[in-house]
Amino acid sequence: RHLGIEKIRFAIGGSMGGQQVLEWAVTDPALFEQICLLATNAFHSPWGIAFNEAQRMAIEADPTLASDEPDAGMLGLEAARAIAMLSYRSYESYRRSQSEGTTEKTDDFLASSYQRYQGLKLRRRFDARAYLTLSKAMDSHQIGRGRGGAKAALAQVKAQALVIGIESDVLFPPEEQAFLAKNLPDAYLEIIDSHYGHDGFLIEYEQIATLVGDFMNKRFIEKNSKTTQSLHASFIRKALPGTERF
Template identity: 35%
Template sequence: MSEYIEQNQTGGSVGIVAKQFFTFAEPPDLLNLESKSSIGPVIIAYETCGTLNPEKSNVILVLHALSGDSHVAGYYDPKDTKPGWWDIMVGPGKGIDTDKYFVICSNIIGSCAGSTGPSSINPETDKEYGTLFPHITVGDMVETQKALIDHLKIKSILSLIGGSVGGMQVLEWCVRYPDMVKSAIPLATTTKHSALAIAFNEVARQAIMADPNWNQGHYYSGKKPDMGLAIARMIGHITYLSDESMRLKFGRKLQNRSALSFEFGAEFQVESYLQHQGNKFIERFDANSFLYITKAADYFDLAGQYGSGSLVNAFSKCKSKFLVVSYTSDWLYPTYQSKEMVKAMKKSNMDVSFCEIDAQWGHDAFLLPNDRLDNLIRGFLRSASNET
């Protein structure tokens, strides 16, 4: 991987950004979904950073994970204290250099940050969809992104970059639209969920649906299933960490006390931390969106859909140059899954590089500052741009 390593630069901020909206699939021309259902109109929220060159050849599409959104970098307002979710990577002089590239990030369909999802108004009832919202897949997410790219009159994408569920979208794009994608960087992801990953998602979904306020998904006019969603987030958050990171950060340290209380409260720091994460999550995310997106991730099976069970067959459709990255402490999508992906790519005679990054922070490591990842992405994009 030394070909992609170069000296790191701190970089700056993209500054003030604005959320934009693209509406399509107006009736009667609805969006047909893989579930055999259809929906419309569809709104996709998106944001852009950098400048599109005259040839429109410097486009990078960043694809977010389960609870992410279109706000990848920068600030909405000068008074904002928190930038976009990947501000450490996207900006002038950073790994994804907005002085060179035009970065697009859209909120996936089924989510709740501006794009059409279960909390959107159903035009047939004038009420929120709730569980009348049709089931979606990773392929459906890509179809809406393709509609946005077509709307922007972009014919090719220099690189697709995404981690976790965003990485699934990267892979789906490369197989579904091989002639459009020049290069791709799937981070901390998989070609299909393991039984373990599906199991954790199912327990999280059951926590939501067992909440007495869930009301079969039609809770928008009353109390929301906040307790169920908070527990679901706590379950998910455990899978994003690692044993080592939790040991180093929390150990068995008590929270604001010097001795055991012999009560059912948050005595340990790790308990308090998880409760805090759950309570923060209910302020910004919709419980039904959590159900739909986790189910879409569970449905994802690249080999099953495109290769009759063979990853080699599935990747034989791709024309992209790949950089696959995994993390040593990621037990949700462990390195062996990335290696299976890379092996199949090589058997398909694809141009693929692989790097396992030594990191103690678990699955979420791709969202944290890391000079090695920053340098890898910077070098890979420079190489892909030069080839283009």
């Protein structure tokens, strides 16, 4: 508004970023022309909250967290990241990347070193207290709060929406994207076939770029018809040969 911008052509966000885009689209419905919601939801699930709580418990168990040192809570942060990786990826992702090439090992497994590597990598670029705060922010995401429920809130959105999920995502499962697409007034649902789990929204950028390009250039509109099938049936069809129009 300060810059005199009255309309935003396109907004895109994945995971927590998708939660933020959705919140903006509900708060100011006339602002956006199109939005893309990647691997996100209308409200954070008990499953997602439980994962975050387990991570916070790991950080809070680090006795250095209470200190004023800049590296306070960092061992806990490493453990928290290792826990988080189990929700970001999938069984198949680990099977493909961390399987051993020998039957003789009894320790020092690839999967073990991978978990520790991921924890150390985050420690080098993040802060334990910030991690606690951001995880709480994600837990509190509830688009229906103060708006009469999630369905009523989603009905207020005026932007045309492309909703993308990842078939193997256990943190933000495709049912959550199907719920969004079913209850947004003008939405298209696409479920990507990927073994990368939730991280597929970051890794499968070529598939996503194609979908976003088609969406922005209006190529979805003519080839998809309104569906009246149930949320469960939509998911069972795995959304879904091609793009599903809601």
